[in-house]
Amino acid sequence: MEISVGHTPDSDDAFMFYGMFTGKVPSPDFKVNHVIEDIEKLNRKATNPQLDVTAVSVHACAYIPGYTILRSGGSFGIGYGPIVTAKQQMTIDEIKKCKIAIPGKMTSAFLLLQLMIGKFDYVEMNFSDIPEAIKNGKVxxxxxxxxxxxxxxxxxNIKILDVGEWWDKKTNGLPVPLGINVMKTDLGMETICKFDKHLQASIEFGLENIEDALEYAMQYSRGKPRDLIEKFVKMYVNEVTVNMGDSGEESIRKLFEMAKEKNLIPDFEISIATK
Incomplete structure (x- = not known):
């Protein structure tokens, strides 16, 4: 079966798909064509289902009813996650008076920050442009x-808020739900679970061959040094990435429960692949 798979030009995604896209972890069931887009573009693309499988922000699942969440391939922070930065320290009240640069309205980071401090004025920009925009005084x-x-x-810049740390304390240690992979629901649960296992095998292969997988991932380093990319990959390709398990699923459900209570997302039925 030929399927389209979308992922971001980020080193952690590349690491996860290393085995699959290089053919080192073959599948008798799937021939994969991969599409690389920024996460917010993938989020928006998923609202009008085009790709069979795609990486999306967890937040985006509130707006993409045609997809089912895979149990493997998620990006979860373990006590860490998005942060808010500036050139100087500020109180939360001062922060809320500013226009905050965000990496996209459908990103999980945006939803998490709204849960943390309430609604705020914002401007969207590519995530990689945000630090420079702060440095140059654009925001x-x-x-x-x-x-x-x-x-x-x-x-x-300096860190003025730690969203991941806030979530960790708020939920008594649930992983921070940030990114996941989803598959078109109409492909059927049997096919979804088969691909889920294939992706899991690719992630496990990367972790078993970490140096080679990191070398592959470096093509998406955006000029960052290898030691930083290695640290980042090891932060976001973890045991919950291999399989979200009960804690990952609970964290996703908790995020949506909290967001619905504050009317930050529409009411919807979540679909997660069977174990």
């Missing part, structure tokens, strides 16, 4: 994701 505050969580100090 005062930025919501930072991906490897820029680790490099913000190099741009002369």
């Amino acid at each position: 005062d505050v930025g919501l930072v994701i991906h490897e820029t969580q680790l490099s913000y100090e190099q741009e002369g």
Whole structure:
């Protein structure tokens, strides 16, 4: 079966798909054509289902009823996650008076920050442009994701809020639900579970061959040094990535429960692949 698979130009996604896309983890069931897009573009594309499988933000699942969440391939922070940065310390009240640069309205980081501090004024921009925008004074505050969580100090910025830490305390240690992979529901649960297992095997292969997988992932490093990329990959390709398990599923359901209570997302039925 030929399927289209969308993922981001990010090193953690590349690491996960290393085995699959290089043919080192073959499947008798699937021939994969991969499409690479920024996460917010993939989120928007999923609202009008085009790709058979795609990486999306967990937040986006509230707007993509045609997809089922896979149990493997998720990006979950373990006590860490998105951060808010600026050039100087601010109180939450001061932060809320600023226009905050965000990496997209459908990103999980945006939803999490709204849960943390309430609604706020924002401007959307590519996540990789946010640190520079703060440095140059285009915005005062930025919501930072991906490897820029680790490099913000190099741009002369400081961390003023830790969203991942807030979630960890708020939920008594549930993983921070950030990104996941989804598959078209109409392909049927049997096919979905087969692909889920294939993706899981690819992730496990990467973890078993970490140096080779990291080398492959470096093509999406955006000029960042290998040690930073390795640290980032090891943060977001973890045991919950291999299989979300009960804790990952609970964290996703908790996010949506909290968001619905605050009317931040529409009411919808979540679909998760069977175990």
